[in-house]
Amino acid sequence: xxxxxxxxxxxxxxxxxxxxxxxxxxxxxxxxxxxxxxxxxxxxxxxxxxxxxxxxxxxxxxxxxxxxxxxxxxxxxxxxxxxxxxxxxxxxxxxxxxxxxxxxxxxxxxxxxxxxxxxxxxxxxxxxxxxxxxxxxxxxxxxxxxxxxxxxxxxxxxxxxxxxxxxxxxxxxxxxxxxxxxxxxxxxxxxxxxxxxxxxxxxxxxxxxxxxxxxxxxxxxxxxxxxxxxxxxxxxxxxxxxxxxxxxxxxxxxxxxxxxxxxxxxxxxxxxxxxxxxxxxxxxxxxxxxxxxxxxxxxxxxxxxxxxxxxxxxxxxxxxxxxxxxxxxxxxxxxxxxxxxxxxxxxxxxxxxxxxxxxxxxxxxxxxxxxxxxxxxxxxxxxxxxxxxxxxxxxxxxxxxxxxxxxxxxxxxxxxxxxxxxxxxxxxxxxxxxxxxxxxxxxxxxxxxxxxxxxxxxxxxxxxxxxxxxxxxxxxxxxxxxxxxxxxxxxxxxxxxxxxxxxxxxxxxxxxxxxxxxxxxxxxxxxxxxxxxxxxxxxxxxxxxxxxxxxxxxxxxxxxxxxxxxxxxxxxxxxxxxxxxxxxxxxxxxxxxxxxxxxxxxxxxxxxxxxxxxxxxxxxxxxxxxxxxxxxxxxxxxxxxxxxxxxxxxxxxxxxxxxxxxxxxxxxxxxxxxxxxxxxxxxxxxxxxxxxxxxxxxx
Amino acid sequence: xxxxxxxxxxxxxxxxxxxxxxxxxxxxxxxxxxxxxxxxxxxxxxxxxxxxxxxxxxxxxxxxxxxxxxxxxxxxxxxxxxxxxxxxxxxxxxxxxxx
Ligand SMILES: Cc1ncc(C[n+]2csc(CCOP(=O)(O)OP(=O)(O)O)c2C)c(N)n1
Ligand code: SF4
Ligand code: SF4
Ligand code: SF4
Numbered sequence: 001x002x003x004x005x006x007x008x009x010x011x012x013x014x015x016x017x018x019x020x021x022x023x024x025x026x027x028x029x030x031x032x033x034x035x036x037x038x039x040x041x042x043x044x045x046x047x048x049x050x051x052x053x054x055x056x057x058x059x060x061x062x063x064x065x066x067x068x069x070x071x072x073x074x075x076x077x078x079x080x081x082x083x084x085x086x087x088x089x090x091x092x093x094x095x096x097x098x099x100x101x102x103x104x105x106x107x108x109x110x111x112x113x114x115x116x117x118x119x120x121x122x123x124x125x126x127x128x129x130x131x132x133x134x135x136x137x138x139x140x141x142x143x144x145x146x147x148x149x150x151x152x153x154x155x156x157x158x159x160x161x162x163x164x165x166x167x168x169x170x171x172x173x174x175x176x177x178x179x180x181x182x183x184x185x186x187x188x189x190x191x192x193x194x195x196x197x198x199x200x201x202x203x204x205x206x207x208x209x210x211x212x213x214x215x216x217x218x219x220x221x222x223x224x225x226x227x228x229x230x231x232x233x234x235x236x237x238x239x240x241x242x243x244x245x246x247x248x249x250x251x252x253x254x255x256x257x258x259x260x261x262x263x264x265x266x267x268x269x270x271x272x273x274x275x276x277x278x279x280x281x282x283x284x285x286x287x288x289x290x291x292x293x294x295x296x297x298x299x300x301x302x303x304x305x306x307x308x309x310x311x312x313x314x315x316x317x318x319x320x321x322x323x324x325x326x327x328x329x330x331x332x333x334x335x336x337x338x339x340x341x342x343x344x345x346x347x348x349x350x351x352x353x354x355x356x357x358x359x360x361x362x363x364x365x366x367x368x369x370x371x372x373x374x375x376x377x378x379x380x381x382x383x384x385x386x387x388x389x390x391x392x393x394x395x396x397x398x399x400x401x402x403x404x405x406x407x408x409x410x411x412x413x414x415x416x417x418x419x420x421x422x423x424x425x426x427x428x429x430x431x432x433x434x435x436x437x438x439x440x441x442x443x444x445x446x447x448x449x450x451x452x453x454x455x456x457x458x459x460x461x462x463x464x465x466x467x468x469x470x471x472x473x474x475x476x477x478x479x480x481x482x483x484x485x486x487x488x489x490x491x492x493x494x495x496x497x498x499x500x501x502x503x504x505x506x507x508x509x510x511x512x513x514x515x516x517x518x519x520x521x522x523x524x525x526x527x528x529x530x531x532x533x534x535x536x537x538x539x540x541x542x543x544x545x546x547x548x549x550x551x552x553x554x555x556x557x558x559x560x561x562x563x564x565x566x567x568x569x570x571x572x573x574x575x576x577x578x579x580x581x582x583x584x585x586x587x588x589x590x591x592x593x594x595x596x597x598x599x600x601x602x603x604x605x606x607x608x609x610x611x612x613x614x615x616x617x618x619x620x621x622x623x624x625x626x627x628x629x630x631x632x633x634x635x636x637x638x639x640x641x642x643x644x645x646x647x648x649x650x651x652x653x654x655x656x657x658x659x660x661x662x663x664x665x666x667x668x669x670x671x672x673x674x675x676x677x678x679x680x681x682x683x684x685x686x687x688x689x690x691x692x693x694x695x696x697x698x699x
Numbered sequence: 700x701x702x703x704x705x706x707x708x709x710x711x712x713x714x715x716x717x718x719x720x721x722x723x724x725x726x727x728x729x730x731x732x733x734x735x736x737x738x739x740x741x742x743x744x745x746x747x748x749x750x751x752x753x754x755x756x757x758x759x760x761x762x763x764x765x766x767x768x769x770x771x772x773x774x775x776x777x778x779x780x781x782x783x784x785x786x787x788x789x790x791x792x793x794x795x796x797x798x
Binding site: 411611 | 700701702703704705706707708709710711713714715716717718722723724727747748749750751752753764766767768769770771772773775776777785
């Protein structure tokens, strides 16, 4: 069979496609993003017949996945890091609901603060205790194969538990390797359609109950526990059968042993860095050092019996965890290894290693160093320390922060951001913060704004980074804290992307508006999730190309309409709402100034040119933004205490085709579509004029 | 084989007070804006639209901070006096750091 070069995320996507997944609930987050983009390509090209839900956030995404799985449809979802945490309410419920037809791809990335984008197991390991069958893939082929095996395991009536497949960010997700793509017919034979126990179906009404007497609930928990233990046999069985069909097996399914025989010490790993450990074992064996390796493939259920068997013949385990358990007696992977062995008559020495945290590289040399330490410990009758961090940590904390130098305070925005050439966002920061002045603090959210270093690197007023769903909430917290401390005059300014603010952050934004919190919220609207690589958001214009609304053979561009955020915010009845544009700086300044003169909740929605995502050369940024206003597609208006007023009225409207035609993301539009957009633009502008009229008339 | 070490001083929570430019973004440039002082009327349009705050009117003429200017060309495109030309960056002239 031919080998094909592809990234790990693409290999995973092929695994999902070959499993004939029926519903996909997706939300982008690095480094998982391209996985759901490839799936969007498959769907829009007609290569995968699945319902594809472009969710508003992971909390919803998990609920959508649960709902879909409860109909009996084979369901796929994926996330990592912050998304994993945001979806956690759903994540912890899936096993108890016994949705074995649901798989979650966890493209591992650090969770919490400090964060980062590289590989780390802190996200998936937080879901250790709920009953997910959690399998880790070491490389591209294993990830693809495990995706197919996962549904076989989870959907089996002996198990009926959801499966999570871990694959490390970057090392797997974004690197390219050669992969053998199984034939669809073979996969179909290996993976029959799901045969559910219960489904949501109007013809045969039934519902899952997870609340009952305390005894019933404890019983259900026990059933999950037992099913998880039973999964061990099934994982092994499926591994063998997979080998018979496709010619590949992975150890015994639960663990993969490497040169364990006659080893004095055994390294224990999980995930992609196993490759480096394997090389270390080879190098040390060449020098006559008796070192072996166990790769944990199934973290849940935990291969207790395999460890007990291996422990019979080895003197020490060095267990590497890519996650910490602060203040604990060990590290997350070592906990299980130790528990598995504790009641043995004779047990080997065990050392917990916390390493590779937040993406720090663990090379084969590093593994060799750890293994050598293990060999020494065996000689000396044990480890000096039960738990060590590697690299060796020499961290001191200091508790004074030197104040901002006066000369630095002159500026509000510093150059040197990570934003692309011609990005409108930094221009908007500068204009807004200069207008807001020194007595202000800035709150950013994850996105191009947050990641290019808004509050720590470039905006000279200081401030904080809110998370994607919680930007407005962070701003509210800061404002209330400042008020309580008597710093009432300080402007708290939230600068958020459209995706963050208008989709998953909308609950917090709407809450702040409803309570009329005294903050200024502005959105730099680049009309997509740009930071994660141009995925559609609610605010993405109708029909626009994005990486999750690709122009495919069957479906072309974003089918849903544009979410009218300024109008929705205005409907809250807050004292001030305005639209603005990076191309109309005096208008923007005036609106910010006015907004900040008003007490209560203010919202300014600013068009932010994005040459990278809108597809045009950077020098055109302002020109294209101007066309948006001149064509009527981006009307500039304000709503003050309910009264609408158009602030910049083009004398003569340019055709929308001039604005749309300047951007690659609209290149695929047909004449008919352009005509229709011309019509709706005029209609919407007319509605605005009517609103202006009605709201200013004395009735 | 040398043992690796992470050796540093940290502030709990990572508090900082000085904006720390992430990088000398002048190295990104392939085209550099060159102001023709004869044509420049000091109107400030370029300054108001520069996304990087790297062009400023000083004593009536626009001046570029080449250490950070990313070379996007917005200033040249917006200048109504055609006073800015985008010229191919020559390695020696780059003040953005280099290697
Ligand atoms: C809970 C959660 N889910 C997903 C992400 C991944 N993520 C980081 S930035 C981003 C895009 C944000 O889009 P937007 O708010 O429009 O800002 P932009 O990137 O366009 O500047 C996403 C989805 C995250 N940080 N947190
Ligand atoms: S992707 Fe767009 S919004 Fe993000 S930094 Fe680049 S130009 Fe700016
Ligand atoms: S826009 Fe042109 S004329 Fe005006 S200050 Fe800048 S370079 Fe000079
Ligand atoms: S090229 Fe771009 S970054 Fe450089 S000065 Fe002109 S507008 Fe600013």
